[in-house]
Amino acid sequence: MSRLSTLLVAGALALWLAPAAPAHSLLIASSPGADAVVTAAPGVALRFNNRIAEKLSQLRLLPPRGEPHVLPLGTGGAVDALEAPLPPLMPGRYRVEWRVLSTDGHVVSGAFAFSVSP
Numbered sequence: 029m030s031r032l033s034t035l036l037v038a039g040a041l042a043l044w045l046a047p048a049a050p051a052h053s054l055l056i057a058s059s060p061g062a063d064a065v066v067t068a069a070p071g072v073a074l075r076f077n078n079r080i081a082e083k084l085s086q087l088r089l090l091p092p093r094g095e096p097h098v099l100p101l102g103t104g105g106a107v108d109a110l111e112a113p114l115p116p117l118m119p120g121r122y123r124v125e126w127r128v129l130s131t132d133g134h135v136v137s138g139a140f141a142f143s144v145s146p
């Protein structure tokens with residue numbers, strides 16, 4: 029093969045192997061922020077890099093003690109955001125687990141933690 033066709037084949041392979049990154053949802057910001065220490069958190073809000081299917085998405089809160097629970101998602105927010113009110117939180121470290129359906133059909137998940145100070 030010529031040098032050019034080798035390059036073309038390598039380029040085509042790289043494209044084929046690359047994940048469908050542009051349409052894949054990624055968490056870009058949250059409130060409370062990851063590893064933030066807050067005195068109170070009336071709710072959680074997550075912002076993604078693109079539109080997500082809210083009805084097929086889930087937020088779970090893992091308290092310092094006890095069972096994780098699924099948070100009720102607020103509706104009518106931005107198409108790239110998930111929001112949920114929180115009950116009054118005791119001091120301690122909380123973990124938020126999220127799972128969303130991207131517009132490209134991939135289910136993406138992740139987690140972050142924040143702490144409520146006494």
Ligand SMILES: [Cu+2]
Binds near residue numbers: 051052132134
């Ligand atoms: Cu994807």
